[in-house]
Structures are given as C-alpha cells and as structure tokens.
Amino acid sequence: MTTLIKGGQVVSPSGALLADVLVDGETIAAVGAPGTLTGDETIDATGKYVLPGGIDAHTHMEMPFGGTHSVDTFATGTTAAAWGGTTTIIDFAVQAKGTSLLSTMDKWHSKADGNCAIDYGFHMIVSDVNDQSLKEMEACVDAGVGSFKMFMAYPGVFYSTDGEILLAMQKAREIGATIMMHAENGIAIDQLAAQAFEAGKIDPVQHGLTRPPELEGEATSRAIQLAKVTGSPLYIVHLSASQALAAVAEARNDGQNVFAETCPQYLYLSIEDLAKPDFEGAKYVASPPLREKSHQADLWRGLRTNDLSVVSTDHCPFCFKDQKELGRGDFRAIPNGMPGVEHRMDLLHQGVVAGELTLGRWVETCSATPARMFGLYPRKGVIAAGSDADIVVYDPSAKQTLSAETHHMNVDYSAYEGFELTGRVHTVLSRGRVVVSPDGFTGSTSHGKFLSRELNQYLN
Numbered sequence: 001m002t003t004l005i006k007g008g009q010v011v012s013p014s015g016a017l018l019a020d021v022l023v024d025g026e027t028i029a030a031v032g033a034p035g036t037l038t039g040d041e042t043i044d045a046t047g048k049y050v051l052p053g054g055i056d057a058h059t060h061m062e063m064p065f066g067g068t069h070s071v072d073t074f075a076t077g078t079t080a081a082a083w084g085g086t087t088t089i090i091d092f093a094v095q096a097k098g099t100s101l102l103s104t105m106d107k108w109h110s111k112a113d114g115n116c117a118i119d120y121g122f123h124m125i126v127s128d129v130n131d132q133s134l135k136e137m138e139a140c141v142d143a144g145v146g147s148f149k150m151f152m153a154y155p156g157v158f159y160s161t162d163g164e165i166l167l168a169m170q171k172a173r174e175i176g177a178t179i180m181m182h183a184e185n186g187i188a189i190d191q192l193a194a195q196a197f198e199a200g201k202i203d204p205v206q207h208g209l210t211r212p213p214e215l216e217g218e219a220t221s222r223a224i225q226l227a228k229v230t231g232s233p234l235y236i237v238h239l240s241a242s243q244a245l246a247a248v249a250e251a252r253n254d255g256q257n258v259f260a261e262t263c264p265q266y267l268y269l270s271i272e273d274l275a276k277p278d279f280e281g282a283k284y285v286a287s288p289p290l291r292e293k294s295h296q297a298d299l300w301r302g303l304r305t306n307d308l309s310v311v312s313t314d315h316c317p318f319c320f321k322d323q324k325e326l327g328r329g330d331f332r333a334i335p336n337g338m339p340g341v342e343h344r345m346d347l348l349h350q351g352v353v354a355g356e357l358t359l360g361r362w363v364e365t366c367s368a369t370p371a372r373m374f375g376l377y378p379r380k381g382v383i384a385a386g387s388d389a390d391i392v393v394y395d396p397s398a399k400q401t402l403s404a405e406t407h408h409m410n411v412d413y414s415a416y417e418g419f420e421l422t423g424r425v426h427t428v429l430s431r432g433r434v435v436v437s438p439d440g441f442t443g444s445t446s447h448g449k450f451l452s453r454e455l456n457q458y459l460n
C-alpha cells in the first residue's frame, strides 16, 4: 500500500521546497515535484510543512532517581512523543553501581521492547568505572549503543572522578564511541547545598542558587580538557549556561570534536519559575538548573552558530503531588527532572516564528543532526527515498495552548502551562504507519522497534 503526502513544503536543513512524498510500506519510495507522483491513498499537506520525524536524543522513561521513578513508562512517554511529532527517542540505560553494562542493557530492553509507540535507541550511563565496565563498552558498541553518559555531578550516585572519566574517554577514543557529559561540579555544589540547608534555606529556588553557572562552565572546561588529552569526542548534554557555551565554542574553534545540546526549558524558562511560591518551584527542579533569563539569548545564538548542534528534552517527569513532594522541607531531596518530550518540536517552532531560527535550522537541530550525531542517518532525520517513512505533517498556523489538562505525558503538571503557541502537529507517520492524525492517536505501543545505531557519523 502506498500513501502520497501531497502539496506540502518539505523541510530539510537547507530550507523548504514544495514537493510530494510517496510512502511505500515502511519507507519513503520517492520525493518528487508537485503532481508527478501517485499513491493508493493521499494525505493533503497543502499549506503545511512536511518534516522528517523529530529525534529526541535525551529522554529518561521509567528512570530510577532519588528513591522514585520518572513517571512516563516507555509506552506513555513514546505515545506523548508521537503526539508532538517526535518519532525516535534515545533513552538512557542506567548502570547501577555494582552491576555490569551488559546486564543494564538487558534490563532496559526488558522495559522498552514491545512497549514503544515509536522507534527507540539507548545510550548507556556509566556510573561504575572498572575493568569490566571498560571492557563492556566495546560490547555495547557492537549492540548498537555507541554513546556513554558520565556525570561530574551527583556524588555518591552517578558521579565519576576525573580519573574514571579519563579512563572511559581513553576507551571511547579506542572504540570510536562518544562520551556524553553531565558537566556540573557536583563536589562543590554539594558543599553549597549543605551550607544553604544548614542556614535554613530549604525552598526549591535554593536548587538553582546552589548550582551557579560558573560551576557548569568550570566542569564543561574540565571535560573538554580531559577529552583533549585523551582524544575522545565529547558531547555536552543539557547545556544551560553562557559560561559552558563559551567553553564549547572555544574548543570547537580550536578544532576539537566537542558537541553540545540544549533543551527547551533553558530557552524558555528561568530561575523565576524555580522561585514560585508554595513549593510550586519544585516543578522546575532539574539539573543543571533553570538560569537567569540573560543566558537565553546566548543559547539561541549558539543554536544559530552550531555551537549548540542539537535540541533534546532531557524528559524526566516526576509528579508534583507525590514525587516532587519528597523534597518539601529539603530542596536537595526533590527528584531532579522535568517533563517535555511532547512539546520540543512545537517549542522550537516558536523560535522560527520569533525569528531566532530558520525553518532549516529547526529541522536540523531537532532531527537531522541528532540522527547523524547518534548514527541513525539516513535511515532517520531526512525525507529521502530509502529512508524510514518517519514523517510529520505540521500546520504552521494552527494555534494551541499547552496544559496538563490536554497533554499526553503521564505527569500531573505542565512546565509550560498556559503557553500559547503557533503551529502544531497535524499528522505523524512512524515507519509508514499513521500514528497521529487529526482524529487522534492511531498508533500502538508495540509498533516501535529498537534501533541498533552506528557510531557518531560526524567522526566515523
């Protein structure tokens, strides 16, 4: 069965072009000049954009954290992603201390396999660097997981010392893998947080005040130097601060293989949200924390200059009622993370509406570059013959208001409650199957397949 997506503007990093797209089974059969192709069925995309499906390279479904779990399962989280035009996620398998990387991978497969509405891959969080973990990194690459996240934050939980990071980077260099870094100086932060708590400062805003941007800048610079010494590629995750961006830009100007992502929350929300009264600020506790608004212009500029190459969500939802509540009386116990997987494409489209990004750059940062960065191109991230038919028909003039009452994520609040947006998803195809239509969700949570990924295609 073939489907013709007709009359839309096909968007790629180089811009938008009127073209028709023919889907045959799970893949794109042809992209042709308007009126030159025919199909068994037709989707009218007149006046709309036709985008490669979004790729969210940073999500945490069912993630154990702070004595609880992020509340989206793979089923609910990938369904919400589909609603928002994301057709691939790359989630993090989390190595617990004392366990192996391969058993961790098995565990994450048992959570995700058969339970996803869209295709998915894994990164591996390495939190126990030892001979076995270092050896198993190679087996992870062979199993399609060629990117490893490490933490300079969260001492006693995920934290690795500089020496451990150095060892993992040497291994990454040897096997062609990419090290992803949570770059905040967790040792210094823990001291500041303890001092604040001792002084009776317990509210959520303290989470932001005790994680100053200088300590993100410092950790980012340190990670960059360790990567330079070892020759390892480095990808800075969830970059939030101007200081960190400056360090990334300098390294890139020097020709080092350093990449970075930011997230919508750092572009649109600020420490003022963390300071909301009556504990409401807890909704906005994530690490790195929301910053002063003055950082936002730098982040938008970084997206334009490619010093920030990717926009991911770091989707890690905890309910306000039972879970964020764990930190009432001690901000350090608030589970870290915010929801967002459903709204990344829409929120970044606002950047297009506001003149911060071109249409091409929207698609590049949200789909094409994450595909290349994490070894999925050209299967994903492009509308071209032979690619998977992961396609979003996007109505650029439709209006919507974001709200917990209407979103599909399994969390009891929206970080963007009341945001009025221009543009919304019309139809979503995942490997040729219509999973979202104007009538609603038409997919299934057994449709998504595991993606065994190649290595970073900017380097390998």
Ligand SMILES: NC(=O)NCCC(=O)O
Pocket: 060, 182, 238, 285, 286, 287, 288, 314, 316, 336, 337, 338
């Ligand atoms: N970002 C956050 O606060 N939670 C998720 C875990 C992480 O990415 O560090």
Ligand SMILES: [Zn+2]
Pocket: 182, 237, 238, 287
């Ligand atoms: Zn992180």
Ligand SMILES: [Zn+2]
Pocket: 058, 059, 060, 314, 315, 316
């Ligand atoms: Zn994360």
